[in-house]
Amino acid sequence: MSYQNLIIYQFTPFYKIFKEIEQELNFNIIEVTNDKILNSTINELENFLIISKKKYSNITSQLIIEQFPTNILKIVEKINIEFLKKKFNYQSHIKVKNYKINLNSRQIILENKNLKLTEKEVNTIIYLLKSNNPVSPMELQKNVWGYQSHLETHTVETHIYRLRKKFFDFFGDNNFIVSIKNGYKIK
Structure with missing residues (x-):
């Protein structure tokens, strides 16, 4: 600004x-x-x-x-x-593809549709957005969840699955977060 x-x-x-x-x-x-x-x-x-x-x-x-x-x-x-x-x-506003995230209300907006997100979902999206390369579940686990690398990544994978499903169910977008070479990316 x-x-x-x-x-x-x-x-x-x-x-x-x-x-x-x-x-x-x-x-x-x-x-x-x-x-x-x-x-x-x-x-x-x-x-x-x-x-x-x-x-x-x-x-x-x-x-x-x-x-x-x-x-x-x-x-x-x-x-x-x-x-x-x-x-x-x-x-407080971040543009992601055709969407706009309002960090204050933790909502993602597309046209007139507002989807409420959790803090972890917002942090995951922002982390993926800032990365130029696909992000592994281990990297998300460490940098978004703050877990040590010796823990299982099942939590991250489940979280990403639910977030992708949420986007598909609400916006009809099946490609918001994509899987690429053992990692995730926002294209």
């Missing part, structure tokens, strides 16, 4: 206050005075929050300041909290 940008929209007095204290803040300050500039600014930036006096229905990631006078430190705290939420949400 890129640098944090605070867009102050049609709110010049607030912009002037923030410019004075900009060196003490952990976000870039941008003043925007009209819709056209706002749209082009939003299209250029990845990580932004818009602060304004009123709610605009066509604008996302917006913080509205309606009550005056207000404490600037509380505003800065609200801004920082909003940026933290955005970062948390951004980092």
Whole structure:
């Protein structure tokens, strides 16, 4: 996620206050005075929050300041909290093939279908996703389950079987996790 940008929209007095204290803040300050500039600014930036006096229905990631006078430190705290939420949400989604995993809710999503996963299932999928080569049951046992190598791998094999069945039953996908040369892989 890129640098944090605070867009102050049609709110010049607030912009002037923030410019004075900009060196003490952990976000870039941008003043925007009209819709056209706002749209082009939003299209250029990845990580932004818009602060304004009123709610605009066509604008996302917006913080509205309606009550005056207000404490600037509380505003800065609200801004920082909003940026933290955005970062948390951004980092919580992982793309896997045509699916999207929400790490916060432990769900895998395909179109409008959400499948609930266990923590171990999520960890298994992420481990397989990060590996360039097929992953052996022993490697999964050690790195996902934390078991020593002298234990049997039946637990891992059963777990993978159930996870594959879950994907087939819910999404009709029989190839989410494939077996290749004594290991498993997400293709």
